[in-house]
Amino acid sequence: MKNFNASASIFGWHFQINVAIFFMLNEIQNIDSVRVEGKDEDIEFNLKTGNKIFIQAKSKSDLGIDKKALEKFSEGLKTLIYASNNKSYERLYFVTNYPNPIGGQQSHYYMFMGGNYIERQFLELPESSIKRALKKIKEIEKSENLKFDIDNFRIVVMPFDGNIKSTRERIIESKLKDFLTRISMKESYAREILEIWQSDLFFNASDKDTNINLSKRQLMWPVISICCNLRESDKVVIDYEEELGLDKEEVELIISRYEDFINRQTERFDFATKVIGDFSVHRKSHNRREKNINYFVLKNWNSYVDAIFTDSMDAELLETLIKIILFKILNNKQVINEMITEVNL
Structure with a gap:
């Protein structure tokens, strides 16, 4: 009877998206954009x-070696060879989750065993593995009448x-935690961010x-x-209730009622970087007492009215919201600065 179960295909999608996330973090300084299921690969x-x-990604949903490894390798080469002949590129990758990416005996794939991400240049593989792979490469070059670039193939x-x-995604989550540590964010956010990225990449x-x-x-x-x-648990803004001229209950009420509005403004990347840049300029031209965040916000909040203005808000409420937003960004x-540097935005 024919098997109609699609779990292996879904697993393949899951693997593909997580490979994209891992490589994105690996290449974060150099990339501009990413596409899963692109035009060529x-x-x-x-x-x-x-x-x-x-990147060509092939996966196996159960543990152990893949008896069809060489067949999958050949399938991957058929698209990679076209990608390498049609576009400007730096590297070509064949990525798998099984330890015998090009098949052969165990002695052929010991270089890929170890329980972690392992990347090898094609020409550093054992001679027996190179010969096995080159046989398939030459067959494909002949059938497609194209040359395959083994020098930039990994x-x-x-x-x-x-x-x-959590077990399946352990390598990706560990990589993401390292990234968050470098930008001074808590590792506990890794799962939430990972699931957002997975959803965004799947939708794209x-x-x-x-x-x-x-x-x-x-x-x-x-x-x-x-x-x-x-x-x-975030009480940063409430610490400034005296500077805002409101009592704690009023500040909490405004934050609760306008939380979505406040969040939308603080997540505006261009706006946040402008505020941080303005504050840096301010600190260079003022004395020690005037360099703090409180002084900057109280003296400069009205400079951001046009950027945040909404017709449905009275002037007093708008002033309070701008101050809260500025406090939030600057705290x-x-x-934000570490992330800009880390990801080369």
């Missing part, structure tokens, strides 16, 4: 240099297995127009949002 990165990285094995989500991949990519700035917005959103400026 499973995963495509547009780099700041104008070149691309092409093979990657990335563990991705198990029925428990489902768009039939393969020219629509996700920019690095779009992908970094959730990090800014989580960093700046007003949460139950998170370290994370």
Whole structure:
């Protein structure tokens, strides 16, 4: 009887999207945008240099070696060879989650065993593995009448297995936690950010127009949002109730009632970076007493009326909201600045 179960296909999608996230974090300084299910390959990165990285991803849903590894390798080469002949690129990747990416005996794939992400240049593989792969490469070159660039070709094995989500995604989540640590964010946000990225990449991949990519700035917005959103445990703004001229209850009421509005403003990346830039200029031209955030907000809040203005708000409420928004952004400026540097925005 024919098997109609699609779990292996869904697993393949899951693997593909997580490979994209891992490589995005690996190449975060160099990329401009990413597309899963691109025009030419499973995963495509547009780099700041104008070149691309092409990735072909093949997976196996159960543990162990893949008896069809060489067949999958050949299938992957058939699309990679076209990608490499049609576009400017820097690297070509074949990525799997099984330890024998090109098949063969165990002695052929020991270089990919170790329980972590392992990347190898094609020409550093054992001679027996190179011969095995070159045989398939030459067959494809002949059938497609194209040349394959082995000098810029790399093979990657990335563990991705198990029925428990946290186990399956352990390598990706660990990579994301390292990234969050570098921008002074708590590791506990990793799961939330990972799920947002997975959803965004899946939605983008489902768009039939393969020219629509996700920019690095779009992908970094959730990090800014989580960093700046007003949460139950976030009492930063309430510390400034005296400076705002309101009592604690009034501040809490305004934050509660206008939380969505405040969050939308603080997550506006261009606006947040402008405020941080203005504050940096302010600090350079004022004495020590006037360099603090309180002084800057109280003296400069009205400079941002046009950027935040809404017809439905009276002047007094607008003033209070602007101050809260500025306090919020500036109290998170370290994370925002570190992220700008870390991801090269």
